[in-house]
Amino acid sequence: MASNLYPHRGFMLDTGRKFFPVKAILHLLTLLHQYNFNVFHWHIYDAESFPLLWPGGEGLTNASVKYSQTHTFYTPTDIQNIVSYAENLGIMVYPETDMPGHSDIWGIWKKNLVVGKASLTKPDAQLDIRQNNKAVYDNITSLVATVDGYFGSPYHHFGGDEVAYMWNTKDDNKLFNTFLNWLKTLTPKKSVILWDDPLTDSEKSITLAKDWIIQTWHKGTTSKILKKGHRVIVSESDTFYIGNADADKISKFVFPKDSKVLGFEIAWFTSQDDSPSDLDQDWILDPLKAASKIRRKHEPERFRTNRGAPETSQLPEIIIDENLINRIANAVVGKLVQASDYDFVTGCQPRTNKPAGTLISCLMSPLRLF
Structure with a gap:
């Protein structure tokens, strides 16, 4: 069915910095459905807390309950209820397990899992992915398998943002690149996503398979990522981040005319001052309303009927209602x-x-x- 809607119309919620009760997330999903969104990206944990029951390592969940500002967590039943409610609204829910950065809560649990000083107030730690640290790789493997079992979505987001080269190896860049390639092997049947940092940070020289989807959050990086051959989800922070986003910025944003642009996500990286009741405030609703009006402005030349059918590899991934x-x-x-x-x-x-x-x-x- 021809449509000028982007196939990926998403909203990202960070529940690692601020816990949102299940009831609030269900309310958010209702709003997303009202404004024609079809994807919910759940940034479920971050450096400050791990509000997720992880049977393979309940110690991390317990450490989060004990030491973080979040004294509760989401159970498998909670997640299934959210996923089922979303499916009934035509919304896909997919998880983000952000790594190797944003991992201070891991260090609060077990110091040997991170490099840097773990702090929940001034995060500075990231996972110790040096290849002799078998415990890190075993825990990641268990976590990813558990999360994918909870969600069952076709996407998995691995984060990969704001990573510093602090492992003190002969080649930290090679180590990070190898780690990202290894992550991809954990979800061989899924579409995998990263933030744009590995491909845009000046200190990095990362080579990724072209089937990685890249979510852009740095200003002006979308076109650069497209030139590298990746499909893109647009979340450039000056326009699409809650706190920066407003109706005027969103309505004036110019999307590249490229079939590899899957769509967009409004992103809400929360803070302790935020509240679930904010979902009904104009500074949240206005960006949703504006985003509901986003349309593809022009059809790329290779999609015009008089130029022949596009190759399968050129077609964007389509999410059907x-x-x-x-x-x-x-x-x-x-x-x-x-x-x-x-x-x-x-x-x-x-x-x-x-x-x-x-x-x-x-x-x-x-x-x-x-």
Whole structure:
């Protein structure tokens, strides 16, 4: 279906610096649905706290409850309720496990897991990814597997931002590059995402596979990343960060005319002064309203019909609205069932025992979108 909407219309919430109760996140999802967003990027932990139950290392959860400003955490049931609610609204939820930076809470848990001085008030530590530190790699492997089990989304964000070369190896750049390549092997069936830092920091010389999606947050970096061949999610901070974002900036932002621009995310990196009640304030709602009006201005030349069909590799990843499909399919089935008392597909119960919506779910189960 042709559309001038970007396929990725997202909002990022940081619950590591400020805990948001499940009820507040459900309210946020309702707002996102109202304003035509279809992606929720959950930056679930950060340097200051780890509000996530991690069975492979509950000590980190316990350290967060004991020492951070957040004295609670999200359970697997909490996450599943949020993901299910979002799916019913046509919104995909995907997690971010930010690493190797923003890891002070790890150092509060176990000092040998980080380099730098771990502090929850003045964060300065990052994971010790030197290859002889097996405990770090084992914990990361366990965490990523656990988080992916909780979310089950097609995306996984690994952060990778604000990393300092402080491991004191012969080649910290090579170490970091190798680490990023290793992270990708942990989620071989998922689309993986990084912030733009590894490709834009002047001190770094990182080479990544082109199938990494890059989320841009530094001003003016989107075009630079596109030239490197990556798909892009735009969150340039001067326009799309809550606190900087306003309706005027968002409406005037010029997106590059490139099919590799998947879309955008409004990003809210919270602080302790923020409150879940802020979700109903104009400084949150106005950027949402403005972003709901973002459209692709022009079609790239290679997508015009008189120039032939684009190659598959040029096509952006598309997120389909399952609710819309169900509404259309329900209408079709409503007509079909008038002429038949039989099951449509082997294994589906008779229409008299299941409503049309459930029948459609049965018919379309192989096409599950999220």
